[in-house]
Amino acid sequence: MNKVTVTDHPLIQHKLTLMRKQNTGSKDFRELLTEITMLMGYEVTKDLPLGDVEIETPVAKMTAKELTGKKLAIVPILRAGIGMVDGLINLIPAAKVGHIGLYRDPETLQPVEYYCKLPQDIGEREVLLVDPMLATGGSSVAAIQLLREKGAKNIRMVNLVAAPEGIAEVHKVYPDVDIYVAAVDERLNEHKYIVPGLGDAGDRLFGTK
Numbered sequence: 001m002n003k004v005t006v007t008d009h010p011l012i013q014h015k016l017t018l019m020r021k022q023n024t025g026s027k028d029f030r031e032l033l034t035e036i037t038m039l040m041g042y043e044v045t046k047d048l049p050l051g052d053v054e055i056e057t058p059v060a061k062m063t064a065k066e067l068t069g070k071k072l073a074i075v076p077i078l079r080a081g082i083g084m085v086d087g088l089i090n091l092i093p094a095a096k097v098g099h100i101g102l103y104r105d106p107e108t109l110q111p112v113e114y115y116c117k118l119p120q121d122i123g124e125r126e127v128l129l130v131d132p133m134l135a136t137g138g139s140s141v142a143a144i145q146l147l148r149e150k151g152a153k154n155i156r157m158v159n160l161v162a163a164p165e166g167i168a169e170v171h172k173v174y175p176d177v178d179i180y181v182a183a184v185d186e187r188l189n190e191h192k193y194i195v196p197g198l199g200d201a202g203d204r205l206f207g208t209k
């Protein structure tokens with residue numbers, strides 16, 4: 001069953017409030033998203049396995065810890081997911097980055113795929129699927145389906161703001177995908193926007209509206 005982890009650290013909540021404000025411009029919005037993603041990365045990577053390694057410090061030999069588990073892939077859902085890549089790749093520089101292009105058709109509200117380029121060894125990697133907004137869950141379910149078709153087995157999602165409806169949808173279709181989110185908001189409105197949310201994440205990131 002999905003584990004939903006709400007990363008409600010005070011710094012994350014404060015920065016998210018700044019992002020939600022309608023007068024926050026694209027530059028600040030981008031910087032805040034990177035900072036929050038980096039802070040969320042601490043929680044998202046908390047259970048990565050460690051092994052022992054023998055090293056020498058300038059003072060003595062010691063048995064130290066290093067990461068030993070599967071390598072990671074960061075996969076943003078375009079466009080808005082791009083805004084969450086820097087924060088994670090700064091923490092995990094060895095991760096590879098795949099891209100999945102989806103947009104929500106304004107009429108049908110169904111996800112439309114237009115791009116998919118993933119690391120060849122995606123099946124061997126732990127995947128962090130990133131998108132600031134989890135609204136109806138349609139885009140996330142489509143992205144997870146694509147990843148599964150390409151061989152990805154272990155997927156966790158990292159979102160900034162989720163609607164209960166979106167979490168329930170991912171939960172229903174992919175009960176084994178864990179979700180990390182900074183806030184779970186009240187609901188979706190009649191246009192399937194998250195309420196109170198922060199508006200259109202892609203437009204706010206890239207200044208397209």
Ligand code: PRP
Pocket residue numbers: 077078079080081102103104105111131132133134135136137138139140166192200201202203
């Ligand atoms: C937004 C958002 C998610 C999707 C969420 O992208 O970044 O990908 O909507 O909605 P859903 O859960 O109902 O599918 P959008 O389709 O606006 O595309 P964009 O990132 O290119 O602006």
Ligand code: URA
Pocket residue numbers: 133135192193194195197198199200201202
């Ligand atoms: N996509 C967004 O960018 N915002 C929402 O609230 C819903 C979907």
